[in-house]
Amino acid sequence: MSNYVSALRLPAGEQAAWRGFLRAHAALTRELDAELVAAHRLPLTSYEVLLAVGHAPHGRMRMSELADRVRLSRSGLTRLVDRLARDGVIERMPCRDDARGWFAALTPEGRRLLEEARATHHDGVRRLFVAQLSADELAMLGDCFARLCEG
Amino acid sequence: MSNYVSALRLPAGEQAAWRGFLRAHAALTRELDAELVAAHRLPLTSYEVLLAVGHAPHGRMRMSELADRVRLSRSGLTRLVDRLARDGVIERMPCRDDARGWFAALTPEGRRLLEEARATHHDGVRRLFVAQLSADELAMLGDCFARLCEG
Numbered sequence: 240m241s242n243y244v245s246a247l248r249l250p251a252g253e254q255a256a257w258r259g260f261l262r263a264h265a266a267l268t269r270e271l272d273a274e275l276v277a278a279h280r281l282p283l284t285s286y287e288v289l290l291a292v293g294h295a296p297h298g299r300m301r302m303s304e305l306a307d308r309v310r311l312s313r314s315g316l317t318r319l320v321d322r323l324a325r326d327g328v329i330e331r332m333p334c335r336d337d338a339r340g341w342f343a344a345l346t347p348e349g350r351r352l353l354e355e356a357r358a359t360h361h362d363g364v365r366r367l368f369v370a371q372l373s374a375d376e377l378a379m380l381g382d383c384f385a386r387l388c389e390g
Numbered sequence: 391m392s393n394y395v396s397a398l399r400l401p402a403g404e405q406a407a408w409r410g411f412l413r414a415h416a417a418l419t420r421e422l423d424a425e426l427v428a429a430h431r432l433p434l435t436s437y438e439v440l441l442a443v444g445h446a447p448h449g450r451m452r453m454s455e456l457a458d459r460v461r462l463s464r465s466g467l468t469r470l471v472d473r474l475a476r477d478g479v480i481e482r483m484p485c486r487d488d489a490r491g492w493f494a495a496l497t498p499e500g501r502r503l504l505e506e507a508r509a510t511h512h513d514g515v516r517r518l519f520v521a522q523l524s525a526d527e528l529a530m531l532g533d534c535f536a537r538l539c540e541g
Contacts, residue, residue, distance in 0.1 A: 249512060253520045256528045259535025260519070264415045265461060266539050310416060361400060368411070369404045371541045376534055377407045383531060384410025386522050388417050 271363045278359045279352060284309060285323060286360060288316075289353040292329065292343050299332065299344040328352050422514045429510045430503060435460060436474060437511060439467075440504040443480065443494050450483065450495040479503050 249257065272283035281289075291308045292300050300308070306316040320343055323329040328349030334340035345353065369377065400408065423434035432440075442459045443451050451459070457467040471494055474480040479500030485491035496504065520528065 249515065249520070252525070252528055252532060253516075255532040256523070256535065257515055257519055259532050259539065260415070263535040263538040264411070269461075310420075364400065364408055365404075367541055368408055368538065369400070371537050372407070372534060374403070376530065377403055379527065379530060380534060381403060381406040381410050383523060383527055384407065384414040387414040387519065388410065 267367055270367055271360060274359060274363045275356055279356045281352065281356050284311070285319060286353075286356050288319060288323065288343075289328065289345060289349055289356070293345050293350065293353050299342040301334065302331075302341045302343060305343055323349070418518055421518055422511060425510060425514045426507055430507045432503065432507050435462070436470060437504075437507050439470060439474065439494075440479065440496060440500055440507070444496050444501065444504050450493040452485065453482075453492045453494060456494055474500070 268283060275281045275283055275286050287309045288305065291305055292298070302316060302320070303313070305320075306313050309316065311319065320329055320331065324331060328346055329343050330346050332342045332344060334342055372380065419434060426432045426434055426437050438460045439456065442456055443449070453467060453471070454464070456471075457464050460467065462470065471480055471482070475482060479497055480494050481497050483493045483495060485493060523531065
């Protein structure tokens with residue numbers, strides 16, 4: 240049965256790899272989110288917003304580009320950035336060359352928070368992901384994931 | 391430099407595996423979502439709700455368990471199930487032994503939609519994931535992901 244491919248079922252090995260991929264992603268992002276919230280009161284999605292803005296050219300990013308980057312709807316990102324602005328870590332600035340456009344930028348407090356949260360997050364990634372895998376496995380995973388992104 | 395581990399940066403190979411993991415997950419779920427919406431007007435998260443309910447014992451699942459399963463907040467799941475109920479594919483039933491509890495169950499129309507959507511979804515998983523990887527890679531990915539879920 241292991242090579243049987245119906246329209247409704249995947250063979251066990253393929254199913255294990257695919258379900259494992261989804262489960263590992265869910266488990267790791269849930270744990271990394273919990274660690275960032277516990278240490279900095281900063282959910283993972285908010286961390287990803289600070290990181291994207293902090294790495295953008297000139298330290299600022301258009302809201303529309305930011306929504307794509309962190310895979311949120313425009314309305315979802317607007318709510319999240321409202322919250323981060325109330326917390327004093329993000330500020331919004333109008334685009335000079337586009338009357339309807341806004342940039343998001345980090346405040347000095349936001350830059351401090353990002354650096355602290357980054358240490359927590361990388362510690363989590365090392366412990367939960369890197370330390371569980373051999374060097375060969377990490378290299379092979381890198382190859383596989385690159386191919387999946389092209390596919 | 392490749393073995394240098396600072397508090398702020400991961401070595402390039404580790405970074406490639408980790409960023410690749412996140413990117414591959416985002417790219418695949420985005421594409422699988424788009425395919426389900428195009429073929430059945432059913433976003434991936436809604437498909438996961440139908441799948442979880444369809445596989446539950448007696449064909450029904452408590453709303454609280456369903457929220458955990460599909461990793462939505464209670465309010466997010468309530469909105470989604472409201473929409474699926476309006477579309478006639480999910481129905482809600484009170485729990486006899488818990489006055490505040492509700493079950494979600496598939497309607498006959500929901501069961502039909504799940505079977506059709508499952509064929510589309512598994513076709514996508516085969517084309518975008520399984521077909522990009524060798525049998526050895528699939529086995530090794532299954533091992534790695536199982537370890538990451540335990541870690």
